[in-house]
Amino acid sequence: xxxxxxxxxAVLSVLxxxxxxxAQGQGKGKGKAAQPxxxxxxxxxxxxxxxxxxxxNVLTMSSDTPPMTAWGKAKFDVTKPVYGPRAVPGGLGNDPxxxxxxxxxxxxxxxxxxxxxxxxxxxPNRLYQFFEWAxxxxxxWTDGRALPKDPDPQWMGYSTGKWDGDTFxxxxxxxxxxxxxxxxxxxxxxxxxLEERYRRVDRDTLELNMxxxxxxxxxxxxxxxxKAFRLAPNTEIQELFCVPSEExxxxxxxxxxxxxxxxx
Amino acid sequence: xxxxxxxxxxxxxxxPPATAHHGTSNYTxxxxxxxxEGTVTEFSWSxxxxxxxxxxxxxxxxxxxxxxxxxxxxxxxxAGWSKTTLKAGDQIKVTVRPNRFGTxxxxxxxxxxxxxxxxxxxxxxx
Numbered sequence: 001x002x003x004x005x006x007x008x009x010a011v012l013s014v015l016x017x018x019x020x021x022x023a024q025g026q027g028k029g030k031g032k033a034a035q036p037x038x039x040x041x042x043x044x045x046x047x048x049x050x051x052x053x054x055x056x057n058v059l060t061m062s063s064d065t066p067p068m069t070a071w072g073k074a075k076f077d078v079t080k081p082v083y084g085p086r087a088v089p090g091g092l093g094n095d096p097x098x099x100x101x102x103x104x105x106x107x108x109x110x111x112x113x114x115x116x117x118x119x120x121x122x123x124p125n126r127l128y129q130f131f132e133w134a135x136x137x138x139x140x141w142t143d144g145r146a147l148p149k150d151p152d153p154q155w156m157g158y159s160t161g162k163w164d165g166d167t168f169x170x171x172x173x174x175x176x177x178x179x180x181x182x183x184x185x186x187x188x189x190x191x192x193x194l195e196e197r198y199r200r201v202d203r204d205t206l207e208l209n210m211x212x213x214x215x216x217x218x219x220x221x222x223x224x225x226x227k228a229f230r231l232a233p234n235t236e237i238q239e240l241f242c243v244p245s246e247e248x249x250x251x252x253x254x255x256x257x258x259x260x261x262x263x264x
Numbered sequence: 265x266x267x268x269x270x271x272x273x274x275x276x277x278x279x280p281p282a283t284a285h286h287g288t289s290n291y292t293x294x295x296x297x298x299x300x301e302g303t304v305t306e307f308s309w310s311x312x313x314x315x316x317x318x319x320x321x322x323x324x325x326x327x328x329x330x331x332x333x334x335x336x337x338x339x340x341x342x343a344g345w346s347k348t349t350l351k352a353g354d355q356i357k358v359t360v361r362p363n364r365f366g367t368x369x370x371x372x373x374x375x376x377x378x379x380x381x382x383x384x385x386x387x388x389x390x
Contacts, residue, residue, distance in 0.1 A: 082289055083289070089289060089363075089365070090290050116338070132338060238336075238339075238341060240311060240312060240337070242312045246312075246313075250310060253315065254313065254331045254369055257331070258331070258363040258369035258370075259363070259365065260290075260364075262367070
């Protein structure tokens with residue numbers, strides 16, 4: 001079902017982009033052989049700094065969700081997402097996002113890049129990853145420290161990163177299993193580890209591959225499809241807090257009545 | 265007749281849809297839209313959702329209090345909007361995707377908006 005849903009999304013995305021692609025193709029020489037891509041503008045492959053927007057849909061790890069354990073399935077079954085094949089009207093869902101709970105990782109990747117940008121800021125001993133949604137950030141330590149053995153759960157987990165050639169490898173653990181992995185309600189477990197591999201393939205393109213391993217929730221690791229981001233040099237991260245009091249009023253005046261919930 | 269409810273179901277296949285980060289499954293498809301004319305009572309520039317409250321007269325002359333869901337202030341700001349783009353008392357003509365439950369709440373499209381009789385020409389998306 002999920003495959004079907006994502007396939008439909010992919011088709012719709014192509015359809016939505018078609019006029020743009022056609023428009024971009026107009027005026028160029030007809031019948032000419034395809035020109036090779038221009039050489040990459042010089043860049044430092046070890047500099048991830050900048051604001052990045054997603055290319056295409058980045059809604060979850062991949063369409064190939066691994067089988068869940070009984071624990072994972074039970075956790076999944078009680079979720080009421082407002083997206084995807086199991087979507088319920090917004091006011092009837094139980095997505096923690098609807099009450100401004102932190103999204104955690106890796107969901108910040110999926111949400112942020114689906115609408116909002118993210119930004120990397122590098123310092124000598126850590127890298128900050130800012131997310132426009134909820135005006136939040138995570139720290140990726142690059143000072144050579146080891147991951148903690150048994151950390152207390154955190155919404156964003158605990159992350160370290162290092163370069164493997166031109167690929168920046170981030171390893172994280174210690175996640176809070178109250179989060180959802182994605183919009184669809186896939187589970188996160190507190191034994192989850194996340195590996196992210198970022199590579200700036202040219203000045204304007206950042207690629208990301210991820211693997212999660214969460215034996216408590218899934219029977220095998222979940223390998224992502226390749227994600228891509230495009231540099232957005234003239235974009236500033238906006239102050240997009242999820243303000244509980246404002247969200248509560250929105251729920252009262254818009255989301256709940258729009259979902260057929262009438263409170264007197 | 266300034267607040268006449270048009271209630272015309274329109275085929276709007278190519279209208280740029282309003283997007284929402286919280287899901288839109290409670291709203292009708294993008295092809296089923298309503299065009300409404302009414303008077304703004306509040307423009308709430310709130311995070312993470314901006315919304316517009318406006319009064320519309322139905323065919324019987326009764327006032328119906330509508331709510332139009334929009335995106336976040338950041339997204340609207342990038343499209344050229346500000347918290348003063350709409351204000352109470354403005355006469356608006358808008359297109360919404362109504363919800364499936366028959367209540368006066370809709371997902372508001374920024375395309376082809378009319379404010380006080382003039383097209384709202386603002387931002388790169390207009």
